[in-house]
Amino acid sequence: MIAAQRPDRRSAKLLTIDADGRMQHLPRAALASLFSPGDLVIANDAATLPASLMGTHCASGQPIEVRFAAWVSVYDPTRFAAIAFGAGDHHTRTEDRIPPPPLSPGDRLELGPLVAIVERLDLPGLFRLRFMGDRTSVLAGIARHGRPIQYAHMPEPLALWDVWTRIAADPIALEAPSAGFALDWHTQTVWRQRGVGFATVTHAAGISSTGDPTLDVLFPFDEPYRIPERTAAAIKHTKSKDGRIVAIGTTVVRALESAAKADGSVRAGDGVASGRITRETPLHVVDAILTGVHQPGDSHFELLRAFANDAVLDRISAAFARHGYRTHEFGDSVLIVRRQRMARHVITTRAR
């Protein structure tokens, strides 16, 4: 498959699979005409932090790249769980990067205008850092010196405007909630006119890869999220009228299913999504997912097994290859309405 190299909102494609496994190839702009009055589309409106900072490991004088891997306490930008690389940049695949100089608690890192202290080592390759200074000055330093986490397949470095979706609001994602690149304001206007609802969650999407297989098996890390009262109310209303809940991206699935109650409604407020969604995970809230084009084995693809069986997913993979769908964060999209058996189960549960 081809890796998309730039955000390309206007020519993207969309593969749709309905509950009976029927496929359709559409331009992604057709998203505006999908779904029915009474359905509710839910997207992740997290904006993305520039979570990669270049600098120096003072003890050794060696260059270091720090990447934020997870929040220690969400909305507190002075402390992060982080990974690091040595000399070099994103043109080298993360798997092949030179390791950072050995880190010890108390080590000082100079990252542009910021100074950070290594607080402790959590796992080999994963450590906690604390920035010196107050929240405002640390945010200013991250904003000015940080760069979005880069991808080796992109010829040009990504700027912050490349990794913010149209709906980006609070900057708490560490990598872009990339399914949201499929959304624009025009699409929302058309949905509104057609009676299709729109709501958001704010989910701190974490990093997708460290390049270290022993760390990557731990993915996804715990991710904090916030579900507004109005979103929870809209879900309840939609479910009561037998409308469908469409999640834009895997982070929305994680947040909603993590906050799910048995009746298919969700708890509003702050929460933390932990663990993976797998083929065994019962879905209480989400009826359909729009996501990017991923390959079997990717954690994003494996999550789809909760929505469709292996035979359907094999056909999807084959269709991606045959029709030249573009992978990665800025590629094409796929919409999967989950198989009927699960849908009936939920309707039965709700009718009780």
Add this chain to the structure above:
Amino acid sequence: MQFDMNLRGLRMAVTGGTSGLGLALVRLLVARGTRVAFVARGARAVEQIAHETGACGIVGDVGRKEDIYPIAMQVTGNLGGLDVLINNASSLGPTPLAPLADTECEELELALMVNLFGPFRLTKALFGALAASAREGRGAAVINISSDAAINPYAGWGAYAASKAALHHLTAIWAKEAQGDGVSFLSLDPGDMDTPLHAIAVPDADPRKLKRPEDAAAEILRSLVAALPSQAAGPVAVNP
């Protein structure tokens, strides 16, 4: 100053917040219990006004494309979201003012960058946060500071006036487009004020005949309150 509207708890950002109208807005908003972030180019002035008012100061130049997203990130990161954006920072273009035939292309470009592209880019970067505020029922608004030079052709004001005319029209169109998203757009002319910008444009003006920026700021906030839904901000008892 007497002011009869409650803006407590609103999260607001003001560009050009270290002098003139912007500074008057920051002071008035802080006094009204608003959570304010302001933007300006000069690090020292930003630090000083942040210290004086307790508002969150952000160093940045809205005329520079590279500064826009870092500014937006600091606004929402510090305030935890955004309800109101006031695009106030302005450039006169050539100073002293000059006829168009004497205006360098770069001077027109500067006026357009600061007065048109800056508000466009920053509003676009923060539109997600504003729409999120509207979805949660808090209301959201963008105020673009205009000028009567946007409407009336005054000789010597070409670069500034052309940029403000474009901003005025951009605001009117955005107002229509964003209605469904719950974000209000206002283009407001504060009038001729006793500000550093006006002193550069019209050095021999009599300051006593000019509006005080504090009064213009209060008028702007009245227009803002009228544009927001009643649950976002409402009339309260007057505390002179």
